[in-house]
Amino acid sequence: MPSSSGPSIDTITEGGRVTQVGEGQEADESAPPVMTFGAPTAGEILAERYELVEHINNDSAGRLVWRGVDVILRRPVAVVLRYPGGDSATEMLQAAVAASRVIHPNLVGVYDAIDEAERAYVVREWVDGQSLRDLATEGPLDPARATAIGNAVASALAAVHATGMVHGNVHPGTVMISDEGRVVLADARTDGADSQENDIRAVGGILYFALTGHWPHAEAPLRGATAGHGRAAIPDGVRDAGGAIAAPRQVRAGVPAYLDDLTMDLLDAEIAPPSSDVLAAELARLDVPAEEEHYLDNSGPLRFAADTEEEPSPLAAAGGRKVAVGIAGLLAVALVGLLIGISALGGDDKDQQANPVAAPTSSAPAGDATPAAATVRKLTVKDVRIIDPDSSNRSELDGADKVIDGDEDKGWETETYQGRPNFGNLKKGMGVWIDLGEPHTVKSVQAVLSATGASAQLLAGTTNPPSSSNGDKQLVANYKTAIGQPFEDHDGTTMTFNGFDADTKYRYLLFWITELAPAEGGFKLGVQEITVQGS
Structure with a gap:
């Protein structure tokens, strides 16, 4: 595959295995050379946040694909650059902005889209694997x-x-x-x-x-x-x-x-x-x-x-x-x-x-x-409660039943926290614990939230400790099975988790909130409804 610089995506390896980012637009034999004047170098930090680590591929659309790191969230990212920016990069940026509005476990997450005139780039989820x-x-x-x-x-x-x-x-x-x-x-x-x-x-x-x-x-x-x-x-x-x-x-x-x-x-x-x-x-x-x-x-x-x-x-x-x-x-x-x-x-x-x-x-x-x-159907939740392991007064536990009442206009919500979305650094998180009554094959869990901008994940476990600070600490420590991918700084109000193992039955689930949504006077979040689909 001709390109002006960098190896093909098919030849990049880490530890002997192929690493891919899913571009799907490799250059064909008639593709023009890719512009590389002013191209970035390893170690450069874009937008004061995204450090470029390794050049992966050039494609026929004139884009350069890099593996990078988000130095703020410390997570790997794929950075797709195009020279120049402006009108020539409009389609790429528009596609990225549109894609960022759709959050789904089977879609590559899009984190950022930036046009700097002389170049434009899209930052998205890094996928280790293969096409x-x-x-x-x-x-x-x-x-x-x-x-x-x-x-x-x-x-x-x-x-x-x-x-x-x-x-x-x-x-x-x-x-x-x-x-x-x-x-x-x-x-x-x-x-x-x-x-x-x-x-x-x-x-x-x-x-x-x-x-x-x-x-x-x-x-x-x-x-x-x-x-x-x-x-x-x-x-x-x-x-x-x-x-x-x-x-x-x-x-x-x-x-x-x-x-x-x-x-x-x-x-x-x-x-x-x-x-x-x-x-x-x-x-x-x-x-x-x-x-x-x-x-x-x-x-x-x-x-x-x-x-x-x-x-x-x-x-x-x-x-x-x-x-x-x-x-x-x-x-x-x-x-x-x-x-x-x-x-x-x-x-x-x-x-x-x-x-x-x-x-x-x-x-x-x-x-x-x-x-x-x-038959896959909506499963009945037998018990639900709020998990708050880092609070001594436990003042935010009321209203858990509202997240399973079928009414999205009513829900449970946190108090307002100052300073930062991660509970003002006062807590590691809070969550909604669900008991299905008996083990079930679960297909998906959907959480409807009150606002955008929150971060959360879904965990599964096998223990049901008492509802107390110590009991909540035990529960959080033992719930280590992550279902699907976590949602970070989520720009929608619905999170759907469907990464369940078809061979495993689940009874206890924990919707764990790690960052709250911006609100008047600080940060807070409401969980309006949680539904579980399974058999």
Whole structure:
């Protein structure tokens, strides 16, 4: 890959392993040289805060990617610079500002966007791991892992689309898998050249690539497919003499029929795709541990209807794909409290799905005892209390029941603290402790807050000490299992944690607040509502 300076992102290693930041816009053979006059050097500190540590990559858009450190918060960051700033960097800065408004565990966090005229730069979360493109070079992924990755990408897109925005750059180079297994989507665009529908169809491309190691859009690429990773970087999908793409089950053995059908439906331009939240719900339903995968063989996966008067292609028939019957209206989505009703095509059975996971009714013939996937629903909280280990007067404990009463207009709130958002340096934090009554499989926890600017994390534990200063100290000391990523200086009023282990059951959870939000006279925070989804 030609570039004027710096090694390729594929060759940077730390301790023998590849380190990536998920740019997804590597230079192609026709890319012009990247301007490096006045380029920064290692050790330089930008905006009196971000120290540049190591040059990682140059890309075809004229951007330089550096690994850096936020010297104030002492956390690693990725710094993406462009020369010059001003008008030439407008799209990059606008995309960063837009992305920073959407907080989701499956989106790369964007921390800062600065235009200094002679250069502009975006500061965002550093991801140690590798892209899906690089992961698949080791061979196609197993169906369970491919489903989990597709679920994460669809969930991230659902969060983006809920704001009315488009990601516009979904492909294997922008899907990152961290060393801890977290899947994140990076490098959104805001130039208006794409659509939410193309975002959703790109999830089909992600599933296809994960299952086969081939990218199905080389001849008619999605935005970013050729610029970031074209035919030279990713093998084109297997095609017949007429150019039709082969189904994953024709490329490799072991791909379940329901996943093959879903992937090919998303890639079929004649079939209207679902919304991103419906797709995320379906993939969440299918995202189960590998050892339980056989439960889903006949569970009635989501299908999208095409014109029934058209004959199926010979390639589709050879691959054993079922022909969807009816019209697109058969996918009736009633978003009433995000309750999604989906008619199972090809029979009279119906799936009733609650976001984000469906509760399927088996489409197996009578007499087949195929277990159905568990329904994800709002779990009942049996007990809730405020955890305040560093206070002697314990004056802020009242009102905990308001965070689970279903009314976001009422909630529990802290007192006002002076000086700094971290409780004026008087406390390490405060939290809301939740008891589900018995162990449950938990899918997500959502906390609705009174204001923006707070920092918090979700922890899990197994102990229930008494409600006292000493008891709270014991609880905080023992709750070490972090769920998902912490939210720092959060610029929204909703935090969603969905990094739960599917093989673990949870009873006790702790929403732990480390920094308060700015308020009149100091800093404070209200927790309006906490909901837990699981089975």
